[in-house]
Amino acid sequence: MLYVLVAILCLLVVRTQSTFYFRNVEPQCIQTCFYTMNIDDVMAYCDGDNSTCGWQCAAQRMGCDEGFVYHCAKDFQSHGYKEACAPEKYCNAGEEPYVTFPDQARSPRNAVINCAPCTDEKFYHSPAGQSSASYSRCNQQKFNRCIPEDNKIDCGVSWRERKETDGYCRCDARNGYAPENENVKTKCFYTDEFCVPKTCPHSSQEMLLNYTCGDRMELLKPLSVLILHTIRTEGEYVYRRVEDRCLESCARLNNIPNVTFDCGSDNSSCDWQCAAQRMGCDEGLAYHCAQDFKNYKLKRNKIEYIEACAPEKFCNAGIVTLRSFFSIELK
Numbered sequence: 001m002l003y004v005l006v007a008i009l010c011l012l013v014v015r016t017q018s019t020f021y022f023r024n025v026e027p028q029c030i031q032t033c034f035y036t037m038n039i040d041d042v043m044a045y046c047d048g049d050n051s052t053c054g055w056q057c058a059a060q061r062m063g064c065d066e067g068f069v070y071h072c073a074k075d076f077q078s079h080g081y082k083e084a085c086a087p088e089k090y091c092n093a094g095e096e097p098y099v100t101f102p103d104q105a106r107s108p109r110n111a112v113i114n115c116a117p118c119t120d121e122k123f124y125h126s127p128a129g130q131s132s133a134s135y136s137r138c139n140q141q142k143f144n145r146c147i148p149e150d151n152k153i154d155c156g157v158s159w160r161e162r163k164e165t166d167g168y169c170r171c172d173a174r175n176g177y178a179p180e181n182e183n184v185k186t187k188c189f190y191t192d193e194f195c196v197p198k199t200c201p202h203s204s205q206e207m208l209l210n211y212t213c214g215d216r217m218e219l220l221k222p223l224s225v226l227i228l229h230t231i232r233t234e235g236e237y238v239y240r241r242v243e244d245r246c247l248e249s250c251a252r253l254n255n256i257p258n259v260t261f262d263c264g265s266d267n268s269s270c271d272w273q274c275a276a277q278r279m280g281c282d283e284g285l286a287y288h289c290a291q292d293f294k295n296y297k298l299k300r301n302k303i304e305y306i307e308a309c310a311p312e313k314f315c316n317a318g319i320v321t322l323r324s325f326f327s328i329e330l331k
Helices: 002-014 027-037 053-062 217-231 244-253 270-279 293-298
Strands: 069-075 081-086 095-100 112-117 152-154 169-171 177-179 195-197 205-207 213-215 286-292 305-310
Touching (some): 081 095, 270 286
Parallel strands (some): 069 095
Antiparallel strands (some): 152 169, 286 305
């Protein structure tokens, strides 16, 4: 109790303008805050959150006005960390707070907070709706890095671009790597798994993407390539693998002359994968089945789908253009 009374007395003489608002701290921080009050020009170390005594003592020293809350966040202009009083905001998953100063004097007692995507690719932020006054940056470290050195491959969005989760990887099964942890039952994983060499018992087998052993896909390659060469005569044919569950369907469909695909699915379906295999797009191009952008405009919004080879693009919210409801334009 003595520390609290002394701390209040000290704080009342720190600020001489307007009303000082005393901010309570957790009991274990009272003594620390009392000592730091006697240090001239003490600076806060912003790399933390409001659970630390350093943060709570800094908030108490700042004594923000009513309606404002202590923040310690990056300055949107200089990108250095700043202490400021600002109205509280609630940031989405994958975001961190930034402080801006609306007045020309850039007064730290009258700031504004904006939430922006995590900037450091090595960290993410999973909580949704977290107070901007409770943390300074995205501080959940990424341990699951999808990099060749660890024999891991990205599943979808690159681990470097993920803001809300750790990396989402799979082991490089095509080169004989599988999770050391046998409890991993899915192809892709968020946890930091070790990918280790795994040998199939028979020479006619290879590692499948679910880390089990199955017959080599090359056994079907001569049939597929022979038929596909009769369909496509321009450029060099690039053989595309399909998931193991689609091998039989693709072999059957490849024996049907002029087989067509109606585009009513996405690249998880066997029909899509077989169509991509038949198309055999050149290196650097990916199979698409999407709306014809030009015909869509000419035919007054009548939707027509076409199959095409085009460089892959990524649309908003991380959805890849290999899905059937996006538009493509032929050059």
